[in-house]
Amino acid sequence: MFSVDVGPQYEGERIRKEEYYIELGGPHIPFKGELVTIRGMEEIEHEKVIIIGKDIKDVEEGSSHPLFIQVDIAGEALEKDMEPVFERRIHMYCNYIEGFWHMAQRDEIWLRLHKDSFKKGLNSFNEVGQILMLLFTSELPIIEKIQITFVTDAAKVEEMVLEAIKVYQARDDRLKGLIEEDIEDFYGCTLCQSFAPTHICIITPERMSLCGSVSWLDGKAAYKIDPEGPQFAVMKGELLDPEKYIYSGVNEIVALKSLGKNTVFCLHSVLENPHTSCGCFQAIVFYIPEVDGFGIVHRDFVGESVIGVPFSSLAGEASGGVQQEGYLGIAISYMRSPKFLISDGGLKKIVWLPKAIKESVKDIIPEDLYDKIATEDDAKNVDELMGYLKTTGHPLMA
């Protein structure tokens, strides 16, 4: 039926420089991209392939070119949110084609066609398009109509990429606005269990891993790619306590993965059943009883924190997968979360921050609070801190 074989067995085979007939996109081509767009039923012609610019057979062997792949689909049950999911399938299906290599996504795509596959007769985007359309419609019957456009004309590709970037941006903005209530799946990470055997990170759109490297999106992608790996789905289950953010699904997985050591996580609290900490956290939140507030100190902070101990001693208290009330390891960007320590009072309970952190999160601290939070320049011990908070009129002193 086709000039080359098609199937999942060809996935992941890199095609080397000496082996490709044509290279499309990649690090040396400034503009390249792909996009799936949902259209009205009447807007597209089913199973049509359009080629704008040179076709594969028109180029010199071993050359590199710009490429934009526009996949237009229509169907009664299709929803806008599905576009990125279908777009990821371009990568998967291209790699099903023998001797056709597809890497990455959005405006970073990189493709190569093997000389052998070209010799076998795969010399036109028309055939590539036919294969992709067959895969899309047979695996995703929700798609009723599909039309694919391959663009190699440099000026046209540039124009389409610049338009597509706006679409990618809009998707990212939606993702950034995502809250725990919007979704059912949280993710867990046990990568650090080698040195903190009872620790598990619960990752939500509003609470990333303590090390700052696994976002909710990363957890989701990693789980999809490697379901047996250290990141896995945690169905949040029932919200048992809407003030302490205790979820039944979280508790179950925490108990299971900590071998029964911990059974309850209050997702956004330092004071009661706090999330455990591994050892990799970027910063530590610590409770200061004299002022009933919190200080935060990060890994790069040199010297003693306001309570007279350095990061390293606090890290000893907080780490190791033990629930230690009053101590919590965090990623600095957790401070940007709308749910940041929401059960304990959130940002307005923060009384001391190293200057470096304070400046890096300036945009999220309310203007009338900013100058009331002390730094190492304002207070070196709790007595000085209390004086500072009183003088500046910090809300906790009111």
Place this chain on the structure above:
Amino acid sequence: MSFVIAIAGKGGTGKTTFSGLIVNYLIKKGKTPILAIDADPSSNLNEALGEKINLTIGELTEALATIDASAQGGVSKIEQMEYKINSAIIEGKGFDLLAMGRPEGPGCYCHVNHLLKSTITKLTKSYPYIVVDNEAGMEHLSRRTTGKADLLLIISDPSPRGIEAAARIKEVSKEVKLDIKTIKLVINRVMNDKLYPESLRVIEKYGLELAGTVPLDEAIMNLDGEKKPIFELPPESIAYQRVFNILDSLKIT
């Protein structure tokens, strides 16, 4: 399955030149494509192979590990990692080259190292032969790349102390739980084809298996001195012939 040849040895033993010669040997024998991995930040396999490095894996993991998650777009790190590693590959004739670069700075690299390992493991499947030039601790081999090797060649100078260092490398490979099928010693820069009796005793004491010795060769010294790639070493050079003989005897399949 790829055939993985790892090379280790302390600095100054000529291990990088040896690694380059292995790549040359495999190309000459038609055992291609090869993935050459420079896993020793203080050596420069790329120069031995006549290639220039644009980006090391260390640099790209650093960049990924320090992304502020709240500023991250809708493309996950695992997806970004794959593209970046593929762009960092230097593509030569018969071989591709990946430079690991410096190990990480402070902060947590658990996640990116995990991604790196799985991405490199996936990548290596495209190459029937892999040559890894390691630093003495073999950190990259154990933590960031395949974790196993069919053949580990430990390169030493002819001195008894040098061979003791080679024996320690063998121990390290066991401690870090690397899965290695065969471990052999190669003694490099030997004068007049003779080993010191004390060196022989050390070899015996630690139970090292000697794959062969390579004579001190002016042709190699000149090549190094002029910073020329290993491919310019004349086949009649004595070191070239000896290395090829040793590799013939090791039955690389």
